[in-house]
Amino acid sequence: MLSTPAVQKEIQRRRTFAIISHPDAGKTTLTEKLLFHGGVIHTTGEVKGKSGTKAVTSDWMELERQKGISITSSVMTFDYNELRVNLLDTPGHKDFSEDTYRVLMAVDSACMLIDVAKGVEERTKRLYEVCRYRQVPIFTFVNKLDREGKDPLTLIDEIEKTLGMQCYPVTWPLGIGQRFKGIFNRITKEIIIYDQRREDVLDFQVIPFDPATDMAKLDGILDAESAEQVKSELELIEGALPPFDVQAFLSGEISPVTFGSAKQNFGVDIFLNFFSKYAPGPQPRKTRDGGEVDPLDANFTGFVFKIQANMDRRHRDRVAFLRICSGRFERGMKVQHARLGRELRLAYSNQFVAAERETVDEAFAGDIVGVNDTGNFAIGDCVSSHGRVLFEDIPKFAPELFARLSVRDALKRTKMQEAIRHISEEGAIQVLIDPLVGPQDPILGAVGELQFEVLLHRLQDEYNLDVKLNRLPFSVARWPRTADGKAVENLKGQFTMYRDSNDQPVILLAQEWDLNWAQRENPAVEFQTSITRAR
Ligand code: G4P
Numbered sequence: 001m002l003s004t005p006a007v008q009k010e011i012q013r014r015r016t017f018a019i020i021s022h023p024d025a026g027k028t029t030l031t032e033k034l035l036f037h038g039g040v041i042h043t044t045g046e047v048k049g050k051s052g053t054k055a056v057t058s059d060w061m062e063l064e065r066q067k068g069i070s071i072t073s074s075v076m077t078f079d080y081n082e083l084r085v086n087l088l089d090t091p092g093h094k095d096f097s098e099d100t101y102r103v104l105m106a107v108d109s110a111c112m113l114i115d116v117a118k119g120v121e122e123r124t125k126r127l128y129e130v131c132r133y134r135q136v137p138i139f140t141f142v143n144k145l146d147r148e149g150k151d152p153l154t155l156i157d158e159i160e161k162t163l164g165m166q167c168y169p170v171t172w173p174l175g176i177g178q179r180f181k182g183i184f185n186r187i188t189k190e191i192i193i194y195d196q197r198r199e200d201v202l203d204f205q206v207i208p209f210d211p212a213t214d215m216a217k218l219d220g221i222l223d224a225e226s227a228e229q230v231k232s233e234l235e236l237i238e239g240a241l242p243p244f245d246v247q248a249f250l251s252g253e254i255s256p257v258t259f260g261s262a263k264q265n266f267g268v269d270i271f272l273n274f275f276s277k278y279a280p281g282p283q284p285r286k287t288r289d290g291g292e293v294d295p296l297d298a299n300f301t302g303f304v305f306k307i308q309a310n311m312d313r314r315h316r317d318r319v320a321f322l323r324i325c326s327g328r329f330e331r332g333m334k335v336q337h338a339r340l341g342r343e344l345r346l347a348y349s350n351q352f353v354a355a356e357r358e359t360v361d362e363a364f365a366g367d368i369v370g371v372n373d374t375g376n377f378a379i380g381d382c383v384s385s386h387g388r389v390l391f392e393d394i395p396k397f398a399p400e401l402f403a404r405l406s407v408r409d410a411l412k413r414t415k416m417q418e419a420i421r422h423i424s425e426e427g428a429i430q431v432l433i434d435p436l437v438g439p440q441d442p443i444l445g446a447v448g449e450l451q452f453e454v455l456l457h458r459l460q461d462e463y464n465l466d467v468k469l470n471r472l473p474f475s476v477a478r479w480p481r482t483a484d485g486k487a488v489e490n491l492k493g494q495f496t497m498y499r500d501s502n503d504q505p506v507i508l509l510a511q512e513w514d515l516n517w518a519q520r521e522n523p524a525v526e527f528q529t530s531i532t533r534a535r
Helices: 005-012 027-037 059-067 098-103 122-134 152-163 215-220 224-240 246-250 268-278 410-425 449-461 512-521
Strands: 014-020 075-080 083-088 109-115 138-143 166-169 171-174 182-185 190-193 206-208 254-259 301-308 318-326 328-330 334-337 342-345 362-364 368-373 382-384 401-407 430-432 443-446 467-471 476-481 505-509 526-528
Touching: 005 014, 005 362, 014 027, 014 122, 014 268, 027 075, 027 083, 027 109, 027 138, 027 268, 098 122, 098 301, 109 122, 109 268, 122 152, 138 152, 138 268, 152 166, 152 224, 152 254, 171 224, 171 254, 215 224, 246 254, 254 268, 301 368, 401 410, 401 449, 410 430, 410 449, 443 449, 449 467, 476 512, 505 512, 512 526
Parallel strands: 014 083, 014 109, 109 138, 138 254, 166 254
Antiparallel strands: 075 083, 171 182, 182 190, 190 206, 301 318, 301 382, 318 368, 328 362, 334 342, 334 382, 401 443, 401 467, 430 443, 476 505, 476 526
């Protein structure tokens, strides 16, 4: 049964996305400008401080405060052009962790932010691969046009070659750095003249421009050399490009590219207008039995993609972040918890930092809600208001850092195992078992350094455990599978088969090169990086 027309309308106006980028590309700056256009903040500079926000309210945040970073990924909500936009933060700098990847499991589109001088950087590439895995449509915003950088054709070529994805320029820059004079909006056929001024002033001069007839206008805007270059670029792209193929965009094959300067708030509104026209609303989500849940379905469903632990140390409180997949959420509603096979009441907790909302009584498919949790939820758990719904697993992402954990006081081993079980359930760390040692000294795997730091802090602070973490010389974990998804228990070559928390075999290697060797020895085996349960 479908939701009521009023609820459908709410669902259809949701747009849930994340920005993927390499540190320093300008994610914070762009986020700030998006919130400015969304009317959430009124002067720029309000979200700059990554620490010291009002989220710093508990002992658990101590580490965050000490380090001046934000460990938690938050959701920022704003309205734009009739749309309700949810922007999920992807933790960036040192706080890069599996959480960053998992956020991408909860979005319907992404914006890839690229520094015009640096091009496609390593972190962007990794996040892009996760989007690709889910076939999430990707917008591209090329930032820092006010600084010197690569020329746009070279950059587009680089993006296409590095990521294996076609680009579709929505706008085209007129010059770069010192010579940057504006942006040609290919959709509206207008040139927006750049002038460097207060970031919250938006009345830029606009000139109608049709490349077929108006090329001479460029001579009045740019210096002679830049004008010639832009003319030849425009001739090339206008002549060579087919119209924007929305289907190819929605299936993740083509990325529409806009150019701008987040810092100068230039080109951000063009991106946002294009986004509000083409970004997909809440998408159907696949279930484990091969079916699909329609977001407009009246049945409320959702899954947990993130758990924020121990907001209050004394109570072992946690907040489970649910992405709503269908229907309408109501504060205090009763739902079926698929894994536990029982009913639960969802108490709601405020998490919309930028919108400064305390509590929300209702939410709709596409929204993210933070639910108070006393230990019932693990990453990937599914809830529904009617019947039992199991969405496809959230994949685990191959860790790249490894360490063996041991407790100094042998009598506290059981306690340590209990703590690790708890913490790994939240998805904060991956636990692997060495077949020769057993579970008493588990191997821990992480994507980012900070995951280890947080773990040590928590074991000490919350569980009063004195532990030792010995780093191991591995950097690659792979799950060997047959082509039809079955776990492979025996490999040719001398590989130790470790076990993950789902008792799946996994191999650990020192370097990428060893993987080639494993592959050569076992040509029929697929060595998977992001893994779901074996079929
Ligand atoms: P991040 O969240 O992706 O790590 O990047 P962030 O927004 O913090 O931006 C990184 C640096 O790049 C900042 O400079 C920021 O001002 C600058 N930046 C962002 N967008 C633009 C742009 O369009 N043009 C130019 N020229 N610079 C840009 P900073 O020196 O670290 O800080 P600040 O002193 O400028 O605030």
